[in-house]
Amino acid sequence: MLNFDYYNPTRIVFGKDSIARLDELVPADARVLVLYGGGSAERNGTLAEVEAALGARTVQRFGGIEPNPAYETLMGAVEQIRREKLDFLLAVGGGSVIDGTKFVAAAVNYAGEPWNILETGGKHVNQALPMGCVLTLPATGSEMNCFSVVTRKSLQAKLSFASPLVFPRFSVLDPVKTFTLPPRQIANGAVDAFVHVMEQYMTYPVNAPVQDRYAESLLQTLIEVGPQALATPEDYDVRANLMWTATQALNGLIGAGVPQDWATHMIGHEITALYGLDHAQTLAIVLPNLLQQRRDTKRAKLLQFAARVWDIHSGTEDERIDAAIAHTRAFFESVGVKTRLSDYGIGADAVDRIVAQLEAHGMKKLGEHRDIDLATSRRILEACV
Amino acid sequence: MLNFDYYNPTRIVFGKDSIARLDELVPADARVLVLYGGGSAERNGTLAEVEAALGARTVQRFGGIEPNPAYETLMGAVEQIRREKLDFLLAVGGGSVIDGTKFVAAAVNYAGEPWNILETGGKHVNQALPMGCVLTLPATGSEMNCFSVVTRKSLQAKLSFASPLVFPRFSVLDPVKTFTLPPRQIANGAVDAFVHVMEQYMTYPVNAPVQDRYAESLLQTLIEVGPQALATPEDYDVRANLMWTATQALNGLIGAGVPQDWATHMIGHEITALYGLDHAQTLAIVLPNLLQQRRDTKRAKLLQFAARVWDIHSGTEDERIDAAIAHTRAFFESVGVKTRLSDYGIGADAVDRIVAQLEAHGMKKLGEHRDIDLATSRRILEACV
CATH class of the missing domain: 3.40.50.1970 (Rossmann fold)
Structure with missing residues (x-):
């Protein structure tokens, strides 16, 4: 720790x-x-x-x-x-x-x-x-x-x-x-909370089992209650659990004593600033591709995530990682948050613009290892199109 | 919730x-x-x-x-x-x-x-x-x-x-x-933290999945690190995880929004006051017998505890509950904390004295349903001998 x-x-x-x-x-x-x-x-x-x-x-x-x-x-x-x-x-x-x-x-x-x-x-x-x-x-x-x-x-x-x-x-x-919120805001909230947890969890192991299990607790709960909150908007317990989970996802607790990433957020912020997408939409676009690009440095935690959060136990390591990333993307889509830039009418020309903004804002070394340079951000963004 | x-x-x-x-x-x-x-x-x-x-x-x-x-x-x-x-x-x-x-x-x-x-x-x-x-x-x-x-x-x-x-x-x-602590204090600490979690977790379900999973996170971690802390006293990460788990076990978080029991503590306090046993020793004596006595009112959570904390999935409901209680007792014994009054040289005559003290201190309605009356406390204590 x-x-x-x-x-x-x-x-x-x-x-x-x-x-x-x-x-x-x-x-x-x-x-x-x-x-x-x-x-x-x-x-x-x-x-x-x-x-x-x-x-x-x-x-x-x-x-x-x-x-x-x-x-x-x-x-x-x-x-x-x-x-x-x-x-x-x-x-x-x-x-x-x-x-x-x-x-x-x-x-x-x-x-x-x-x-x-x-x-x-x-x-x-x-x-x-x-x-x-x-x-x-x-x-x-x-x-x-x-x-x-x-x-x-x-x-x-x-x-x-x-x-x-x-x-x-x-x-x-x-x-x-929260009963009267539009579905889009509930869905965005579930995605936002999910990615907040991932930014603090999906890095590399430092022997911090409580923090890991707390993070997995929140992810599992979001996977359960996110779709329920859309299906039955006036179910008090579902909304209560979504609310408490989202608060726990970014109150400092699960991130105490562990490395943190936040590159998805930094890249996402530039997309919102340039194109006006909802914050959660940008996270849903960036995260799956960031995980793909960083699958080697995040390998141990991706395998733990696959096993403990998604109950994926069969296949090679790479197959399990691919499945976990696919499940994550499918979760975002299942609550109605699209996961590609093209879903929002944004084309490949966006990549240069977003990378230029990252550069202008000093975002040249992102991630838990500070090794997501502009070239890596570009590869992530190219996969987002 | x-x-x-x-x-x-x-x-x-x-x-x-x-x-x-x-x-x-x-x-x-x-x-x-x-x-x-x-x-x-x-x-x-x-x-x-x-x-x-x-x-x-x-x-x-x-x-x-x-x-x-x-x-x-x-x-x-x-x-x-x-x-x-x-x-x-x-x-x-x-x-x-x-x-x-x-x-x-x-x-x-x-x-x-x-x-x-x-x-x-x-x-x-x-x-x-x-x-x-x-x-x-x-x-x-x-x-x-x-x-x-x-x-x-x-x-x-x-x-x-x-x-x-x-x-x-x-x-x-x-x-x-904590490296130089006597093994008895480390063992007591692990038991104390375990029972703190149980007092807030082992009641009845109120649809609070984050609190349940956080509690299970702490129990699972204690089961792992308790024996390790005794076996390798200078392993920094083991001691760090024991320390953070014990703090999390009673800082209010896992008990927020859920019913709480605390009968094991109330009965245990009287044993310490009368016989001078370590606090954790009294908890290790009382908890397994309290769970046996309250197996019906705590049935749903005992089954969840069996499955999620002890990975017990086969057998009838009652067999799984018995196994979970037996595992809990064995965990206490495994770190060297004995679980019967007789292990500490205390005989059956203690029951009357402890019940009288509970009565004197107004402890006539304990537990999450306030239905652990003096007769129930007596049955729990009789099983502790």
Whole structure:
């Protein structure tokens, strides 16, 4: 096992009817900004439920945070907070709203141009407004971690930052709030969580059996509940298990003490920035081909994955690896997330553009061995077409 | 899945050479009391290493905290802290030292007689001194939870309390520090962690597959690394995995959203209080017989345990349950922890005395269904002889 630090102070308040508990979770004298995305939080009554729970507190709204939250949008919230002297942020939505809220929390009193937070990965963040979350979309794990990804549209750049100061103080997870989500978002969430686990699991063995088994626990559960969540949208337990699995997939626990990859995410981010694909769609495209390209350096873990997650025990090593990768691709397709660039109308000319963006953003050495150079990324992308 | 709250702000600093990091973890102006147990921390150099890391800070020592830490002993530390105006507690040891330190942290400024903290389960604890841990014995999980068990020798009473205020700020886990532990303590630790998992897992199904699989991950890992830790005491990875598993076994995560039992612990505490057996020895005695007595109410989980943890797939349901219980008993015996009262020179007359203590301490309705009454506890204990 590798040495590690693990720290995660976010309080999880999980279960049906949990939104009412905001009254005990948000300071009584807080001046609250509720941040949200499109109109669905308004239409389905979640915003009203949140505001009712907040009682007599001063509450303002900031809506319109888009998928892949945009710096340009979020700076509007920063201005509103400064102008109205608000002091507590409540994100109501999925990973994009939460990621955006983390950026806003760090930006309000940041010394310098807030874009610098993303350019420097959060290194100079030394304060942030307190924030909480009401999660409505299980997917990214942002509700229980200190990471944030923000896009600057004018630069076609999607960058991330991390700071322990932006751990949510609490996150309310009510599975009932996911019943009305469109199937595409549920499917994206299952794929996103699956790939989050894979980024922390599918590397090389370091004799960390708990981390490995926890990761396999999450993968097995996603394989079970992903399709069920689409088939029976109002099955509480299915949605509860999808929600808790997605949170566990990226709260730091399964990645503590083991090597991590994240090349699929880095390549995927460039695809989203250039072509606007959903984050999960890019992961479903890249991961199977990355596994094929890295089958030698990942061989031991691919064989373990085949045996323990997919119950594949017969055939040569290479046959078992091929089968595990094929099963992974089939899982993504089974929940309706297509796995080739051409499925989204993107042709072979994209490869040069994406590689150029990787180069521009300094992504020349990716993966757990830092040996996915631009030539390897190109081969992965060529296989994605 | 049941509704739940999960909150655990303890920072884990894991790996070899981690003790040096105390300098960044303890406030620079802290006046520190280092609490420890017997002389082993002194003899093996851990105390000196800790004090070197603390540099120029004011540091005092309080040694002699015994296994099953005694109220009478701990009040000496409370007096020293008050007298010397110390303000940060550093527990160096295993679960007993850490549990004791939690009590001291809560007692120093407690309004009222500190024994009341234990009589009321921590309900009235509204402040505590900050504390950190240097764990030297993987077993109880106390390094990453807010629970404490303290014995008052004069009353032969072993009581517990919980408070979020006594979560350690940090815990340093260096597996190398466990190399010199006596085999008995390693064996006890493996059994303790195993039973902690079972208390949260072996109840009835509530459709919580992640919690179930996490629990099974820990059980499988303990079955692997327990005997290895005894056979090859200086195998770093084995000790690292035992240490991380024991921490995970009782940090709240696997018990979030599922029913919990804890009857084995409650009965075991009375055996320790009356006869002085090691905590883990009492668990190894009680658990197999409790599972036999509760085989009907725990049937579904016992069958799952048999299949997934022990790989038992053939035979009738009852045969598989019997085999799983027999394997569990054999695991305890395999690491040298005996599983019958008679192995410790305790006869059938103990049953009445233990049942009387359970009654005196209000333990009349134990278990996940609160239906382990005194008559059931008696039957379990009769089978323990």
